[in-house]
Amino acid sequence: MTIEGRGVQSVEVGGRILSALVKAGKPLMLRELATLADVAPAQAHAYLVSFRKLELVEQDIASGRYQLGPFALQLGIARLRSFDPLRLAGHAIVEFAEQIDHMVTIAVWGTHGPTIVQVQEGSDQVHVNVRTGTVFSVTGTATGKVFAAFMSPKVIEAQLAEELRKGARIQGVGTATSRKELEAEIATARKLGYASTESKPVTGINGIAAPVFDYSGQMQLAITVIGPTGVLDIHPESADAQNLLACTRRLSAQLGYMPHAIAGTVQAEFAEIGIAEAPVKRPRRA
Incomplete structure (x- = not known):
């Protein structure tokens, strides 16, 4: 600035x-x-x-x-x-959605998993039924996967186990994956700093989600960009992915987050419950 x-x-x-x-x-x-x-x-x-x-x-x-x-x-x-994470992020995504011309959402961890608390439409409208209160699955959406990758496993494990047990019968948006697939996706998300989906859970729609951390290194919320496949580029070097990471890193810094001070904490916690690092799968180009 x-x-x-x-x-x-x-x-x-x-x-x-x-x-x-x-x-x-x-x-x-x-x-x-x-x-x-x-x-x-x-x-x-x-x-x-x-x-x-x-x-x-x-x-x-x-x-x-x-x-x-x-x-x-x-x-x-x-x-x-003086800073409330939701208020801070809420103001930020208004300008961010206008900047990138895509839908942007804020999600927090709720009683039933990742829950949308704010939706900001971009000028590039997408026909997706996302509104405040919508619950996403942990395993079948970019938003959910970023919580799986970066939130404390002690918080998400019960919901994660329930989704993997129910499979296609889960209630949240998105179809559950297997634990093996999830491990690979978690490893990829940690390497890239964000999680993504291509033409899932809605055909023709891509999603990119990144975490916002506070001063203690705890994930507070996820910001997700949603746009048409072929328009929203989920590739690591894409402007869309880099713009999202710049936004979430700026918000994390405003909340006092210092990456070098807490590096490795979440990975260590995942190892304790059996979700270990897995071979990295490079996301496909949109």
Whole structure:
């Protein structure tokens, strides 16, 4: 995001120092911090003295390393309290749907599985019966598969087992797949960062779904793009897939998500219940 207008250069330099501490995710020595912030060590030290007085930064006496302080934590908590994931995503998909000219939905995990809570039509209308309150299957839709790939298995396992047991008799939108097929699709979704369906569960309609995470690394919701086969491109290098990922990553960042801090957690949980990594299947071109 570009902000027009004249700012205060010293504040922006200080911001780079704080940003370097955030991105590092660990205490840093003065020279390390100065290098990451692209400032001279003497200049960084002067800023750090002021930041220590404000308790934005603290220094470990034994090691001399700097890390974020108590006031930085208070700022982070205040930020998190002021942002509701659904409200944030709801505003974002209005502009996003207009940008990509496709239907965009927001889904959360409900009592009976992935549940649509907002639908934003694009200028490219599709004849799909999707409305607020619609429940998607975990195994037969892009939305459901992204929950299967990225939400805690402890949350989804009961619903997943029920769908696999009932097969074609499930009530949600989409036909259930087998556990073996699902394992391969989960592996693909984790590799790509999104799940997709081609001409399923509605013939002639594609779907791409990506997760939005919060500061703790928990998946909060899924954003799904729905469009005609041959128009909505589900391929990893496509503009549609990349635009969706840019949208969800931006929302996750606004909720405090830091990927490097929680990498591998979900995969480890899936291994505990028997849904392991499987050979990756590359999605076909639309």
